[in-house]
Amino acid sequence: MKGPYIERMLRSFVSAMSFLFVMGFASVFYAQNTPLISGGMGFETSTNGGNTSYTPVIMPLLAAPLGDHLLVESRAILLDTVFPKTGKGYDSQHFIALSYLQGDYIATPHVTVVGGYFLIPFGTYNDRLSPIWISNFQDAPLISSLGTMTSGSATGGMLRGNAWSTSKVSIDYAAYFSAGSTNEQFQSSRASGGRVNAYFPHARLEIGTSYGHLLEHKQENFYGAHVWWEPAQVPLRVRSEYAHGEHSQGLWIEGDYRLSQFGGAESLIGRLEPVFRWQQTFRNSPDATDGLPSVDTKRADFGLDYHLPHEVRINTSYARQFSSTGNRNIWETAIVYRFLFPAWRGK
Numbered sequence: 001m002k003g004p005y006i007e008r009m010l011r012s013f014v015s016a017m018s019f020l021f022v023m024g025f026a027s028v029f030y031a032q033n034t035p036l037i038s039g040g041m042g043f044e045t046s047t048n049g050g051n052t053s054y055t056p057v058i059m060p061l062l063a064a065p066l067g068d069h070l071l072v073e074s075r076a077i078l079l080d081t082v083f084p085k086t087g088k089g090y091d092s093q094h095f096i097a098l099s100y101l102q103g104d105y106i107a108t109p110h111v112t113v114v115g116g117y118f119l120i121p122f123g124t125y126n127d128r129l130s131p132i133w134i135s136n137f138q139d140a141p142l143i144s145s146l147g148t149m150t151s152g153s154a155t156g157g158m159l160r161g162n163a164w165s166t167s168k169v170s171i172d173y174a175a176y177f178s179a180g181s182t183n184e185q186f187q188s189s190r191a192s193g194g195r196v197n198a199y200f201p202h203a204r205l206e207i208g209t210s211y212g213h214l215l216e217h218k219q220e221n222f223y224g225a226h227v228w229w230e231p232a233q234v235p236l237r238v239r240s241e242y243a244h245g246e247h248s249q250g251l252w253i254e255g256d257y258r259l260s261q262f263g264g265a266e267s268l269i270g271r272l273e274p275v276f277r278w279q280q281t282f283r284n285s286p287d288a289t290d291g292l293p294s295v296d297t298k299r300a301d302f303g304l305d306y307h308l309p310h311e312v313r314i315n316t317s318y319a320r321q322f323s324s325t326g327n328r329n330i331w332e333t334a335i336v337y338r339f340l341f342p343a344w345r346g347k
Contacts, residue, residue, distance in 0.1 A: 035064035035343040039075070040133035042336035049328045053083035059099075059132055064343075074101040075131070098185060099130075100153055114158040114176075117186045121160070121174035121195045122147035122210045123224045123241050133338040136256055136275040137301055137317055139330075143250035143281060145291030146243035147193070147212040147222035154178030155188040170199045180216055190215040193222070204230045210243075220246040235260050248292040250281035256305075265307075275303040275317075297323040311338035 039060040046053050057079040064072045077099055082092045102116035119127040126148045129135050145152075158176035165171070175194035181187055193212035199205070210224035226241040240253040254277040262269040279299040281292050288294075303317035312335065319330040 033065035034345075035062065036340065037062055037343055038338075038340040040131060040336055040338045042132050042334050044138050044334040045332065046138065047329075047331040049330075051084050053081055055079055055081045057132060061131075062343075069106045071104040071106070072102070073104065075099040101186075108161075110161045110163060111159060112161050114160060115156075117153055117155050117188070118158055118176070120148045120152060120154050120178070120191075120193070120212070121158070121176065122193060122212050122222065123195075123243060124208070124226045124228070124239065125241065126152050129239075132334070132336050133311075133313070136254065136273075136305060136315070137277060137303055138315065138332045138334055139301075139319075141241070141250075141252040141277075142279050142292060142297065142299065143241070143243045143248075143252065146245045146248070146250070147210060147224050149178070149189040149191050149212070149214060150289070150291055151187050151189070153186075153188055154191065155181045155186050168200065168202065170201070172197050172199070195224075204232055218246065235265075245290055245292075247285045247287035248281060248283050248290055250279065250292065252277060252279040254278075258307075266309075271307045273305040273307065275301075275305060277301040277303075293323060293325075295324045297321060311340075312336070313338075 037060065039058070041058045042056075044055045044057065046055070057077065059075065059077050061075040062073065066072060076097065078096050080092055080094050082090050085091045098117065100116070100118050102114050102118040105113040105115075107113055119130075121127055123144075123146075125141055125144050130140065130152075132138075154176055156176060156178040158174060160174035161172065163171045163173050173194065173196050176192065178188050178191045180190035191212060191214050193210070195208055195210040197206055197208035206226075206228040208226045210222075210226075212222040212224075214220045214222075222243065222245050224241065224243040226239070228240075229238045230236070235258040236255065238253070238255045240251065242251040243249065254275065256273055256275040258265065258270070259272045259274075260267075260270040264270050277300075279297075279301070281297045283293070283295055286294070299319055299321040301317055301319040303315065305316070306314045308314065315332070315334040315336065317332045319332075321328050321330060
């Protein structure tokens with residue numbers, strides 16, 4: 001990206017964050033809740049097919065409560081990727097954008113009305129696992145663009161909340177409508193969809209299904225399902241997801257196991273967390289716009305994360321990708337710092 005474009009993006013980012021900060025400041029006169037600034041920053045490296053790139057990244061998040069029922073929240077991403085050029089030397093590419101900028105109105109204990117630019121609730125990775133301080137791997141799953149309309153965000157409105165809850169099961173929902181937008185900062189497709197989850201607290205098991213419908217161009221349908229399980233007796237998490245589009249489909253399953261049984265979570269060994277993810281995609285018909293590989297692809301990711309004190313984490317991983325276009329190795333490392341502090345001292 002060239003300098004003038006980056007300057008426009010930076011001005012948009014600063015303006016949006018300044019607006020949120022001012023709105024958060026105004027809330028002091030109406031409530032005792034203090035706006036929070038959180039997020040993460042990191043330095044990532046990736047060696048893909050023998051080529052190594054370096055990426056410093058900052059992902060700040062602002063949550064500004066306005067009274068008891070209204071919350072304004074936003075997350076941005078700022079990164080600069082340095083990668084080898086064809087021949088000799090390196091080049092760089094800058095990227096600055098808002099992941100979302102939304103207002104949440106808590107209408108009832110069962111309904112929250114969301115408006116603005118929000119993450120599309122399809123599957124689980126897009127709106128739950130994409131922040132760098134949460135995800136176990138640097139790379140998103142290969143199927144992450146299915147159902148999220150490529151950009152991952154929508155400009156419009158959404159209803160979400162808990163529909164029904166007992167001691168045995170809890171049902172929550174999310175339904176949205178997105179208008180088409182070609183604004184360089186708030187790009188989105190005209191689409192609709194939603195997600196329904198059932199959580200069983202005794203089994204610590206969640207099962208969900210998602211649907212998305214693109215209302216422009218090809219008017220495609222997307223279907224998804226996910227299963228999460230966190231057994232109570234062991235520090236294990238198992239997550240899986242399946243997505244199906246008009247031209248491709250795929251799945252991923254991921255497991256991580258914190259070695260906290262060896263002296264506790266803060267011990268030298270207990271800070272280690274081995275992780276594994278298996279992915280597979282299937283190409284039903286040619287399509288250059290869905291973001292998935294052009295041919296059937298399999299990939300196995302092996303990782304080892306280490307949790308340091310003060311919210312610092314080191315991620316390392318090795319992946320082997322298999323496809324008819326050629327097999328390759330992918331090595332990745334990252335150091336990530338999670339931060340959280342109030343915008344100012346609360347009363």
